[in-house]
Amino acid sequence: MQQHFPVEINSPEAMKAFGFKLSKHLSSGDVLALIGDLGAGKTHLTQGIAQALGRNNAVTSPTFALVNEYTDCSPELIHFDWYRMEAPEELLAIGWEDYLERDAILVIEWPDRFPEMIPPGTHCIHIEHIDGGRKLSYAIA
Template identity: 50%
Template structure:
């Protein structure tokens, strides 16, 4: 499915709608340019899961953990990773086993590391500075 977002708030709202349909162990694999809105989408996921903590990009920490919602949310940023093996070095399998949702920015850096087909979320810039074209594959219907 393809969605058009005209603001960060609309991008967050789409993430929130997806969160309502997520199950333990789901992986959200993001692709898209730097600054396209992957973290905004994750803020919506967090809100939809009932997380009240402030969601920030895990660029320098690799992973941020958010507990306290319907499911735990593990927000990964793989931008600085050089190989998929590094994902396992930081405990990827342990995060999967904890029964939460893993939201993975720069998922192309972990190609081949996903055991099951993730939910793919591609976010691209649209016709204006604020507009985003968001394509979601392998996900429950959001309508």
């Protein structure tokens, strides 16, 4: 995946297209942490990944639901938003440890809220606002 970064994205459509391309480098059991401010494009990136995995219906931010499961994807896609959580115990209460055992791709928005809960080997994409768009960089946790 490293060969795709850094990259500059200049529209929501381009962010979705990048997510589509990025999905080809993800497989069951992978965790993808998306780090960026409000409006950075985390959900658009996830929408592109879901589309590439076969999802034809809407993909929305799980801001209030905390987690959305897309079982019609192959592999399954589980999309988290930790923004509204106050403590790691809330994450454990929704079954975080069980999700880590699933044969799915896990995408986390706002993982920097609880960095101690991110498993080693997590793919991390940092999204920052720049003039005319976004700049994405990549690291492994």
